[in-house]
Amino acid sequence: MADKPRVSVIGLGKLGACIAACFAHKGFSVVGADVSAKTVDMVNQHQPPVFEPQLGELMAGSGDRLRATQDVAQAIVDTDATLIVVPTPSTEEGGFSIDYVIEAARSIGRGLKAKDGYHLVVLTSTVLPGSTEYGMIPVLERESGKRCGQDFGVCYSPEFIALGQVIKDFLNPEFLLIGEQDERAGEMLASIYLAVCDNQPKIARMNLVNSELTKISVNAYVTMRISFANMVASLSEQLPGGDVDTVTGALGLDTRIGSRYLKGAVAFGGPCFPRDNQALAYLARQLGQTGALAEAVHAYNASSNQKLADRVLEAIPKGGSVSVLGLSYKPDSNVIEEAPGFLLAKKLVESGATVTVHDPMAMDAVRRVLGDRVKYAATVDEAMAAADVIVITNPDRNRP
Ligand SMILES: NC(=O)c1ccc[n+]([C@@H]2O[C@H](COP(=O)([O-])OP(=O)(O)OC[C@H]3O[C@@H](n4cnc5c(N)ncnc54)[C@H](O)[C@@H]3O)[C@@H](O)[C@H]2O)c1
Secondary structure (H helix, E strand, C coil): CCCCCCEEEECCCCCHHHHHHHHHHCCCCEEEECCCHHHHHHHHCCCCCCCCCCHHHHHHCCHHHEEEECCHHHHHHCCCEEEECCCCCECCCCCECCHHHHHHHHHHHHHHHHCCCCEEEEECCCCCCCHHHHHHHHHHHHHHCCCECCCEEEEECCCCCCCCCHHHHHHCCCEEEEEECCHHHHHHHHHHHHHHCCCCCEEEEECHHHHHHHHHHHHHHHHHHHHHHHHHHHHHHHCCCCCHHHHHHHHCCCCCCCCCCCCCCCCCCCCCHHHHHHHHHHHHHHCCCCCHHHHHHHHHHHHHHHHHHHHHHHHCCCCCEEEEECCCCCCCCCCCCCCHHHHHHHHHHHCCCEEEEECCCCHHHHHHHHHHHCEECCCHHHHHHCCCEEEECCCCCCCC
């Protein structure tokens, strides 16, 4: 093995493309693999296949350390460690489908069969507890004819990143979560991460199932805090002299509570928080327990979105109009999945309101859903000029 292990990243989407670029930026030789020919072509031309701040710069500066292929098995043969970052869509019941993981594992297994020497396989995609051990590992063993823990190692290691700051978060993680099937695999992944991080994060190493449970628990816990702060905000609004920031500011001084993610505001959204919270409730139900805590957070969050729409509708004068500033779930992102601004615009339009929207990055995504049912303002000023009521749903401070 060379100085640094060669790394392959399977799935070059919103998360995987950034991870591949970060490794190349830190001097690793990286092979990205994706089923999409367009994505592979873009990466080979050092063009970012998804929007994410800094991704273009990192890819442009990655030289011959980053290349991409559609041949997943060959990417395994050509590298020493592999991160799997394919989609795990939510199921109707609230769990996660691992169909894409299994498909990727089949190709990876074929690669393992064709290569000599030890290989580390890391599942990064969000999954339910048990998926790595009972879903992925048997497929890898069957396709490769090799033994996990002997010929190859397996870890589960998810990322806690927010879109719009994926690269910053990946290089400066709050902590590293490593689920390991055996010590050798965990040791190898820890040393790879420490060579790529800008900071010196604490590392939580554990077995596979605990790491899978930790991933969804972290996000479900954060959503509970957000909903709690929103509930306090709601109460304070009805109390004369009430002010949520004063209350949460004081709550945060208690070290048992802490101040982060404790700010009354709009509902949480995006591609991770809502579905990880739902998955925890699903897991509880599957285990014959109550999912009530996570279900209550989910219901409260939906009610926050509805309440905002009701309040705005009340505030619009007869025949008047409203502008929604901010459509993505976060600044610097074009993702509108479960985003409060997008959901608000949709609810308002469905209630017959005249709606103008503005967002520096997410208007194309909204246009694909709402079409010409809303007006799209090119600037904040244009959006403000058009409206009787203005709603700011996203703390984007960097844009005109
Ligand atoms: N986006 C986030 O904010 C975020 C944060 C934390 C965790 N995650 C998790 O990471 C995983 C990936 O999320 P994403 O947002 O990057 O998804 P994405 O849809 O943006 O990208 C997934 C990529 O995988 C490719 N792919 C699908 N099947 C494949 C296969 N068999 N072989 C090779 N490539 C394949 C797709 O073509 C696509 O380019 C999910 O499990 C998600 O829950 C995402």
